[in-house]
Amino acid sequence: MNKNGVLKKILYINLSTKSYRVINRKELFEKNIGGTGVASKLLLEECPKNINPFDKESPIIFAIGNLTGVFPLASKTVSMFKSPLTKNLGESHAGGRSAIAMRMADIGAIVIKGKSDIPVYLAIYGNKVYFRDATTLWGMQSSEVVGKIIRNKEEYAGLRTIMRIGRAGEEKIPYASVITETYRHFGRLGLGAVFGSKKLKGIMIAGKHEIPIDNSKEYRKIYDEIFHQATSSEMMKKYHDLGTPQNVLPLNELKALPTRNLQSSYFETAEGISGESFAMEHLGRRLACSHCPVACIHIAALREPYDNEPYFYKTSMISYDYELIYSLGTMLGISKPKNVLRLIQEVEETGIDGMSTGVILAWATEASKKGIITEQQLDGVSLEWGNYKEYVKAIENIIEKPNEFYEDLSLGVYHTSRKYGGEDFALTFGRNEMPGYHTGPAAYIGFMIGARHSHLDSGGYSIDQKILTKQNLQPEDIVDKLMEEECWRQILSSLVICFFARKIYSEEIVTRSLKVLGLEYDMDEIKKLGEKIYKRKMEFKFREGFDFQNIEIPDRIIETKSPTIEFDKKFLKKALKYAEEKFKNNDVINK
Amino acid sequence: MKLKVVDTNRCVGCQNCMFACSRRNGNAGLSNSSIGVKSDGGMENGFKVIVCRACENPPCARACPTDALTPQKGGGVKLNKSKCIGCKACQEACIIDAVFWDEEHSKPVICIQCGYCVDYCPHDILELVD
Numbered sequence: 001m002n003k004n005g006v007l008k009k010i011l012y013i014n015l016s017t018k019s020y021r022v023i024n025r026k027e028l029f030e031k032n033i034g035g036t037g038v039a040s041k042l043l044l045e046e047c048p049k050n051i052n053p054f055d056k057e058s059p060i061i062f063a064i065g066n067l068t069g070v071f072p073l074a075s076k077t078v079s080m081f082k083s084p085l086t087k088n089l090g091e092s093h094a095g096g097r098s099a100i101a102m103r104m105a106d107i108g109a110i111v112i113k114g115k116s117d118i119p120v121y122l123a124i125y126g127n128k129v130y131f132r133d134a135t136t137l138w139g140m141q142s143s144e145v146v147g148k149i150i151r152n153k154e155e156y157a158g159l160r161t162i163m164r165i166g167r168a169g170e171e172k173i174p175y176a177s178v179i180t181e182t183y184r185h186f187g188r189l190g191l192g193a194v195f196g197s198k199k200l201k202g203i204m205i206a207g208k209h210e211i212p213i214d215n216s217k218e219y220r221k222i223y224d225e226i227f228h229q230a231t232s233s234e235m236m237k238k239y240h241d242l243g244t245p246q247n248v249l250p251l252n253e254l255k256a257l258p259t260r261n262l263q264s265s266y267f268e269t270a271e272g273i274s275g276e277s278f279a280m281e282h283l284g285r286r287l288a289c290s291h292c293p294v295a296c297i298h299i300a301a302l303r304e305p306y307d308n309e310p311y312f313y314k315t316s317m318i319s320y321d322y323e324l325i326y327s328l329g330t331m332l333g334i335s336k337p338k339n340v341l342r343l344i345q346e347v348e349e350t351g352i353d354g355m356s357t358g359v360i361l362a363w364a365t366e367a368s369k370k371g372i373i374t375e376q377q378l379d380g381v382s383l384e385w386g387n388y389k390e391y392v393k394a395i396e397n398i399i400e401k402p403n404e405f406y407e408d409l410s411l412g413v414y415h416t417s418r419k420y421g422g423e424d425f426a427l428t429f430g431r432n433e434m435p436g437y438h439t440g441p442a443a444y445i446g447f448m449i450g451a452r453h454s455h456l457d458s459g460g461y462s463i464d465q466k467i468l469t470k471q472n473l474q475p476e477d478i479v480d481k482l483m484e485e486e487c488w489r490q491i492l493s494s495l496v497i498c499f500f501a502r503k504i505y506s507e508e509i510v511t512r513s514l515k516v517l518g519l520e521y522d523m524d525e526i527k528k529l530g531e532k533i534y535k536r537k538m539e540f541k542f543r544e545g546f547d548f549q550n551i552e553i554p555d556r557i558i559e560t561k562s563p564t565i566e567f568d569k570k571f572l573k574k575a576l577k578y579a580e581e582k583f584k585n586n587d588v589i590n591k
Numbered sequence: 592m593k594l595k596v597v598d599t600n601r602c603v604g605c606q607n608c609m610f611a612c613s614r615r616n617g618n619a620g621l622s623n624s625s626i627g628v629k630s631d632g633g634m635e636n637g638f639k640v641i642v643c644r645a646c647e648n649p650p651c652a653r654a655c656p657t658d659a660l661t662p663q664k665g666g667g668v669k670l671n672k673s674k675c676i677g678c679k680a681c682q683e684a685c686i687i688d689a690v691f692w693d694e695e696h697s698k699p700v701i702c703i704q705c706g707y708c709v710d711y712c713p714h715d716i717l718e719l720v721d
Contacts, residue, residue, distance in 0.1 A: 005619065070619040072607065100606070104621055148633060158606075158629025159621065182634055208622050210695050216617030223614070227607075231713045287634055288605035293713040295603035299635065317635035 003518035004212040006030060007066055007108030010042070013122065013129055015198050016056060016114030020129040022107075029108050030519060034065030036091070037494035037533045038109050039080040043089075044540060046111055053084040053190070054172060054197035056115035062102065063110075065496040066517055068291075069103035070211055070219075071226055073504065075289045076496040077102065083189040084174035084197075085356070085412055086431040088544045089537060090189040091452050095289035096181035098205070099496055101161035105207030114198065121164070121202035123154055126209075134201035138170060142349040143179050146202065156206035164202035165192040166351020167399050172196045173410050175356035175433070179348070183287060183297055183319040187353050188454065189432065219516045222509070229504045231293050239296040239500055240286070244322035245275030254465070255563040256439040259330045260385050261362035261425055262556050265438040265563065269335035273325055278337050284317060289498070296500065302341045318345050326436030327358025332365065333385030343388055346395050357398070359433035360413045361391055367422045377405035424555035429453045430546075438557070440464035440564030442478045445575045448551045449479065450486060451537045456499055458482040458489065468564035475575035483534075483579070483588055490533035491526055531589050538583065548580040592719050593645045593666060594704050601714045602638040604628055611711035612702075622695045625702040627688065640716060643667060643689040643702035651701065654684035660701070667704055675699065 008026035013019075032038045039061045046059040060081050067074035077098040083090030102110070105126050119134040132153075137146050143166035150162050161180055168176035169192030176192030177185045186192075195201070213219045230236050238246050251257040252270040259267040271277065284301030288294060299317050306312045318341045328334070328343040347354040365383040367373045375382075379402050381393045397406045408416045413433055417426035427434040429444075430453040437443040437455055442463035450457025463481055467473060473481075489499065495513075497505045505513075507523045514521055521529070538546075553569055582588055605628075612624040627641040645666030652660040652668045659674035660681060677697040682690040691700040706719035 069610075069621075072610075100621075151633065158627055208692075208694055209620050210613070210622035210693075211619035213618050219617070219619070220614065227711065285635075285637060286603050288603040290604075290606045291610055293605055293607050293711075295605060295714070297603075 002214060003030065004214070005066075005070065005517045006519065007034060007064070009107050009127065010109045010111060011107050011124070011127065011129070013110065013112045014114040015112065015116040015120065015200060018116070018131045022127050029066060032533070033491070033494045033514065033519070033529070034068070034108065035063050035076070035078040035494040035496040036490055036537070037529070039063040039078045039091070040533060040536045040540065042109060042111055043080045044536065046113065047082055047540075049543060050545075051082060053082040053087070053090070053194055056198070057113060058082050058194065058197075060112040060191070060194055060198070061109065064099045064102045064108060065494055066519065067495045067497070067513055068099045070213070070517065071223060071513055072230060072291050072293060073226070073501040074495055074497050075099045075291045076493070076498055078493055078496060079178070079186045079191050081191055081194050082544070084172070084193045085190045086453065088430070088546055089451055089541050090191060090194070091537070092186040092188050092191050093493065093496070094178070094180050094184045094186045095292070095498065096161060096184035097290045098161040098163065098180050098184075100290035101159065101205040101207065103211070104159060104209045105205050106209045107205070112198070112200070116199040119199045119201050121150060121200070121204065124203065124205040125156070126207045137201050139167065142166070143351045144182060144349060147179070147182055150202055150204055154204045154206070156208070159208055160204055160206035162202060162204050164351075165195045165200075166349060168350045168352035169193055169196040171399055171401075171410070173352060173398065174412060175353040177351055177353045179351055183299065184289070185353075188355065189452065190353075192351050213516060214518065215516060222512055222516060226504060226509065227293065230501065233504070235503065236294050236500070240294050242275035242279055243296050243298040245278055245298070245320060245325055247322045248274045248325055249276070251437070251439070254439065255561070256437060256461075256464075257330055258326060258427070258434075258436055258438045260333045261331060261366045262427060262438060262560050263366070265560050267330040270330065272335045273329045273337050273340055275322075278320055278325075281337055282341065292498065294500070300337070300341055302338060302345070316345055318348065320344060323436055324354045324358075327355045328391075330436075331358045331362040332388075332391055334388055335386065339388040343391055343395075346392050350395065350399050352395065352398070355435060356412065356433040357395060359427050360398075360409060360416070361394055363413045363417065363422065363426050364394070364409060366425055367420065370422065372420055372422045373405065377403065379403055379406065423552070426554055427556065428554070430551060437461035437464075438560065438563070440468050440562045441475070441567040441571060441575075442468060442473075442482065444557055445475070445478055445572060446482050448553075448572070448576060449482065449548065449579045451534070451541060456489075458486040464564045472565055475571055476578045479575050479579050479582070480590055483582065487530040487534045487589060488527070489530075490537075491530040494533060535588060548576045551576055592704055592706060592721060594642050594702060594706060594709070595718045595720045596640045596642055597716055597718050599638060599640050599716065602628065602640055602716045603714055604630065604634060604638045605713070607711045607713065608708035608717060611708045615705070615707050622693050623700055625689075625691050625700040626708055627691060641687060641689050642717075643704070644687065645702075645704055650684040650686075651681035651690055654680040656680060668701055669703070670699060670701055672698055
C-alpha cells in the first residue's frame with residue numbers, strides 16, 4: 001500500500017540567519033509515528049549536551065502525528081525543548097488549531113534554532129517562512145492584544161494557528177508559557193522563556209492541504225466508529241458539560257484537593273468554585289480544538305464595573321480549567337469564581353504558567369506567615385489567603401522583579417525555598433511545581449518518576465482513586481503500573497491524541513487507524529514502540545543529569561493525611577529505588 | 592434540499608463539518624471543503640459558519656467567463672471542472688465568501704447541498720431543509 005498520507009516534511013528554521021529549509025524525512029515519521037516519538041528523536045539530534053536552555057543552539061521542536069487531520073481527536077502539538085525550569089527535558093502539549101494548521105501546511109515537525117537580533121514573529125504559509133519584525137509587539141501589556149494584531153495582519157482566518165508569548169516569556173521567566181488561539185497553552189516547563197531568549201514573539205502557521213487516502217471505504221468506517229464513540233460516550237459528555245472543573249467536588253469529597261499550600265486537602269468552600277458553580281454563574285461559551293467534536297474548553301464571561309463611572313462595565317472572556325481552579329483557587333484559599341477568574345486573566349495576559357504561579361504564591365504566603373520572608377522582601381504586597389488583589393500585585397512583581405526576592409521567586413519555588421528555607425512545604429518535584437492531586441502515593445510517585453513530572457505522564461491519581469481506595473499495593477506494584485501506562489501514553493502523544501480520548505483510542509483502534517495510512521504495526525509492535533520512545537526520553541533525562549536518587553520529597557505531602565493508603569518517605573524512596581533498578585536492568589515493562 | 596445554518600451561537604469551532612466535506616471525496620484534510628468556520632474576530636466572540644446559500648440567480652455563475660458553473664433548479668450551481676480555468680471570478684462574485692478554493696488543483700469548491708456535513712456537526716448548527 002502506498003503511504004502518501006504519511007508525514008514527511010521537517011521545517012528547519014534558523015533565527016540567527018533568518019533562513020530555513022525543508023527536509024523530507026519520511027522514515028522518521030514511519031518509524032516513530034509522529035509527536036513525542038519524532039520530537040524526542042529530533043531533540044537528541046539537535047540539543048547539545050548540558051546546554052544552557054537560553055543558548056542560541058538550544059532548540060525548539062514542534063511535532064504532530066500521522067493521524068492529525070485524518071481522524072478526530074488527534075489535534076495536539078507536542079513541543080520539546082530543554083526546560084529552563086527543571087534544566088532537563090521540556091515537553092509540553094497544546095491543542096487549539098496548532099496541530100491541524102501544521103498538518104494543513106504539510107509540515108510534520110519544526111525545529112527552531114539560533115537567536116534573532118531583533119524581535120520577530122514567524123509567518124509560515126505552507127512550506128514558506130516569512131520573518132516579520134515584531135519590535136512593536138515586544139513589551140506589550142497583554143498577550144491577547146498581540147494575538148489580535150497578528151490575526152489582523154495575516155491571512156487564512158480559520159485555517160491557522162497563532163502562538164505567542166507574553167511579557168513573562170520576554171523576561172525569560174522559566175515557567176513562562178506559549179499561548180495559542182488565546183485559550184490553549186504550551187503551559188508547563190517554560191517554552192515561553194525559550195521563545196523569549198530567541199527574541200521570538202510568536203508563530204503563525206497556515207495551510208489547506210489534502211491528505212490522500214488509498215482505502216477510502218475503510219477510512220470512513222473507522223472514522224465513523226471513532227466519531228460515534230466521541231460523541232456518545234458518557235466520559236466525553238462530562239468533558240463537554242462541565243469540562244475538567246467537574247473534578248473539583250469529587251476530589252474535595254475524597255479529601256484530595258490541595259488547599260492553602262496543602263496544609264489541608266479539603267477546601268471548605270469548594271462548592272463555590274466547583275465546575276457546577278462556574279458553569280451556572282459564568283459559562284459564556286464552549287470551544288473545541290480543531291477536529292475534536294467534544295468541546296471541553298470552557299470560557300467564562302466576567303462582567304466587572306469600573307469604579308470611577310456608574311453603569312460602565314467591561315466584559316472579559318476567560319477560559320478556566322480544573323488545574324487553574326486548584327492552583328489559583330484552592331491553593332490560595334480563594335472561594336469566589338470571579339476572583340479565580342481575575343487571577344487567571346492576569347496569568348493569561350502576562351503569559352505565565354498558572355499552575356506553577358499558584359504553587360509559588362501558595363508557598364510564599366505560608367513562608368510569609370511563618371516569618372521566613374519579610375514584609376520588606378514582599379515590597380508592600382500583603383499575601384493573605386483569599387486576597388486575590390494582593391496576588392495580582394505579586395504576579396506583576398514576579399514579571400517586573402522590583403527586588404532580589406521577586407527575582408528569586410521568578411525562578412520557581414525550588415530555587416526560592418533552597419535559598420530562603422521552607423523546603424518542607426515547597427511543593428515541587430524534579431523542580432516542577434506540583435499538579436492538583438493529593439490522591440495518594442501513586443500520584444506522587446508519578447510526579448517523581450514521570451518524564452515531565454506531570455500528572456499526565458502516567459495518571460497516578462487514577463491508580464489512587466480506582467485501586468488504592470479498595471486495596472493496598474506495594475511501591476513496586478505502583479511503579480510497574482505507572483511505567484506501563486507511561487509507555488502506552490507515548491503512543492498516544494506520538495499520534496498526538498488528546499489524553500481525554502485515551503479510552504477511545506484503544507490498541508486496536510490505533511493499529512487499524514495507522515493501517516489506513518499504510519503503516520502496518522501489530523499490537524505487540526506498537527507497545528514496544530511506546531516503550532522505546534519512553535526510554536529515549538529518559539535517555540535524554542539521564543544525559544542531562546537526572547537521577548532517581550536525587551529526587552527531593554517535601555515533608556508536606558506526608559504530613560497532610562493521604563485519602564487512600566498511608567505512606568511515608570521510606571515507601572516513596574523504595575519506589576524510586578525500584579524505578580532506578582528497572583532502568584538499570586532494562587526491564588521497564590516487566591517481561 | 593438546502594443547507595441551513597440554524598444557530599451559530601451553538602458553534603464551538605470544532606470544524607468537523609469542514610473535515611466531513613473534504614472527506615466526501617475519500618481523502619482527508621481540508622483542501623476540498625466548501626464550508627468555512629472561522630472566529631468572528633477572535634474566538635471570544637464565537638464563530639462565523641459560511642455555507643453556500645444556493646442563490647436562485649447565482650452571482651458566481653453569472654461571473655464565470657467560461658460557463659463552468661451551471662445554475663441548478665431550486666438554487667445553487669454545479670461545477671464543470673473541465674471548463675474551469677481557475678480565474679477566481681466566481682470567488683470574487685460571492686459576497687459571503689462561500690466559494691472556497693482548492694489550492695492543490697486550483698479550482699473552486701462549491702457546496703452541492705448534499706448535507707454530508709450535517710451528520711458530523713455534534714452541536715446541531717447545520718440542517719438540511721426543503
